[in-house]
Amino acid sequence: MVLNRLREDVRTALAKDPAATSAVTVALLYPGLHAVWGYRIAHWLWDRGNTFAARALSQLVRLLTGVEIHPAADIGRRLFIDHGASVVVGETADIGDDVLMYHGVTLGGDSMRREKRHPTLEDGVTVGANATLLGAITVGENASVGAGSVVVDDVPAGTTVAGSPAKPVSGTGSDRVTEDCSPE
Template identity: 85%
Template structure:
């Protein structure tokens, strides 16, 4: 467990150029505290203590401004920079080494008890105030621009931006441009 905590601190130091020391990160980064609180709540959830897990997750939300449902599946080294107003829904799945900024929502698009929240694969970056809705997948090492609204899956190694989000670079972007310009 202590190794996991150190790993989270190292991830924050690597992903935030304003981070000055491990002590500062460990004591003063609410996004990091939210992830740590989630990890405890998730362990409780997995053991069947669902009410206690939800109670803890709401206490963490009160103190950090970040709400991560204890049933969500979060990988290693998630870093939530400027951890305010982030919401991660119940069936969300987040891979390793994901960077997420403030105001991000991984929201559901269904009232049914099914997979209804996004999946972020390893290495994804999600910009401030982006909203990702539904059972979509954001592929490995993709980037979602700030303020984007994403309702369709994003290929790996791709950047999307806008509302609704459209591909601006990466795999397939060249095809999209050539299709708009017509045949050569």
């Protein structure tokens, strides 16, 4: 089971990163992938009440990869964090399956209360470089967020948003947002 999940993560990186040249390279040298693997262990500890160990591990992973994922966040399968630098995923964030995030993405909170305060990314979402998503918002299935965007409202499924504050630029979801896109 675990080995199959690791292989699945490597295959995802190979499929989503045109610069990926081999499974060995991906497995050994991709910090976004290492951050997800570290998160999975920390989340396992968190779910079993070992919150201190989970937080300690998440901070070690942050130090080594530059990616901070709170161990209480819920993350689905095949998350790929391309470049893996300066990504922050908050405590109550929910990330679905087959999500692609680029460097500098923040899934941040907008409340000091102990409640759902971080974004939900549904299946197939793409989030461009340096995008900031704040609050208990939902980014719908197969939606895209442009690089540098600030998202504070829900994004409907299949919609591409860009800018600060983010506004829809496409309703088809077919225009996949990459790290090279600029907000309008």
